[in-house]
Amino acid sequence: MKKIWLIIKREYLSRVKKRSFIITTLLAPLGLILLFALQFLFIGMGKEKSVVAISDQSGLFSQDLRIQDSERENLFFKLESNYSYEELKEKYAELEYEGILYIPSMNAEQPKEATYHSEKLLGMGRKMYIERQMAQVIKNQRIKSQGIDKQFIKDLSSIRVSIQEEVEGKETDDVSSALASAVGGIMGFIMYLVIIIYGTLVMRGVMEEKTNRIVEVILSSVRPFQLLAGKIVGIGFVGLTQFLIWIVLGFGINFLAGLLMAGSIDIPTDQMSSPDTEEAMLMMQDVMGKIYALPIKSIIFAFLFFFFTGYLLYAALFAAVGSAVGEDSSESQALVFPVTLPIIISFFILTAILDNPNSGLAFWSSIIPLSSSIIMPARIAYGLSIFSIDFFLSVIFMIAGLCGTIWLAGRIYRTGILMTGKKASFKELGKWLIRG
16 A cells, blocks of 8 residues: 555656646636637627628518617618619629628518528528528518507517426425536536546556556566556546646635725615616525525535546546557557547436436436446436435446456556557457456
C-alpha cells in the first residue's frame, strides 16, 4: 500500500506542479465563457440586414396584414406595387433588395405556394420565419372573413394549463421536472467530460512511460498492478483538484459580482415596490423553492459515488489500451473506439430518458456499469430514492463491474506494458487475458 501511495503522490504532484495545469485550470472557465460570447457574436454578425420586396398578386398582404419585419433575423419587407414581378426580377438588385417574394393570385381558403427569387438562398431560419408569417397573415384573413373578433382568438391562443407536480413523501409540492432535467443533464455532461478527458490523460501517461522505457525502471521496484492503481488514482485526484478550484472560482466570481452590482446599482425605493420588481422577486423565490425541493443530499451522494467509480472503471480501460499500444500512437485509435463508444451511447441514452426517467431503458442503462455512472445520478435528480432497489442494484453491479474491469485491465497491463515492437490486436489482447 505504501508503494501505491508513493506512485499516487508522484503522479499527482508531477502534474499539479506543471505550468500547463495552472494555466489550463485558470483559463478553462474563461475560455468557456469566451466561446459562448463568440457564439452569440458570430450569430449576430451572420445576420446582416436584408430587405425583401413583396410582389403580391393576391391582395392578401396589404399594409394592415403584411408580413412583419423581424429585427431578430434582421429581415425587413417592403410591399412593392410600382413594378411588376418581371420588372422586379430585372431591377431588384438596383433597388437594393436582397430578393423578391412573389405571391401568386389566390384566396385565403385556397393558399398557393409562394416563390422567393434571388441570387442567394435565404437560409433555413429566414425561410421558416417567412413561412410562419405568411401562414399567420392567411389565418388573420380567414378570421376577418368569418367576422370573428381577432382579440378573442388571441386570448384563446394565450390560454395555458400547468401541472403542479407532487412527489409522495415530500412536504413540498414544488418539485419541478424541468429543473430535474437540467440538473440531471448537467451531471451527465460533467461525467461525460471527466471520463473522456481524464481517461485519455491516463492512457497518454501510460503510453509515454512505455515509449520512453521509464516503466522498465519503475517496475524493478513495484508490481505492475501497483503502478496501474497508483497512476489511475493519482490522475483522478488531479481531476478532482481541478474541479474543486473551478467550484471555488465560480463561487468567488459570483460573490464579487454580487458585491459590485450591489454597490454600483442604486435602485430607487419606489421601484423596489413596483409590480415588475415584485414579480421578479417572486419568480426568484419560486426557482429557489424548486431547487431546495430536489433531493440535494441524495444527488450529491450519488454524483460523488458514480463520479469516482465511473472514472476508475473507464480509466482502467484507457490504461489497458495505453499499455497495449506500441511506439506508433495511431495504433490506439482502433483500440480506443470500443472504450469510448459506451460513453457516447450513454450520453445519447441520457438525452432520451430525460423525458421518461422511469422507463425500462432508464432502468437497465442505470444498472449496466458502463452507463450507470451517467444515467443513475440523473434518475436521482428526478426523485429516485437512494434506498430504492434500482439504486441498490446499480451500486452492486457498479462495484462488481469496477472490480472485474480493474482485474481484466491489470492482466492486459501486466503483459502489454513491457512488450515492444509488436502491434497489439484484439486477438492478441484476448490471449493476454487468458494467459494473464
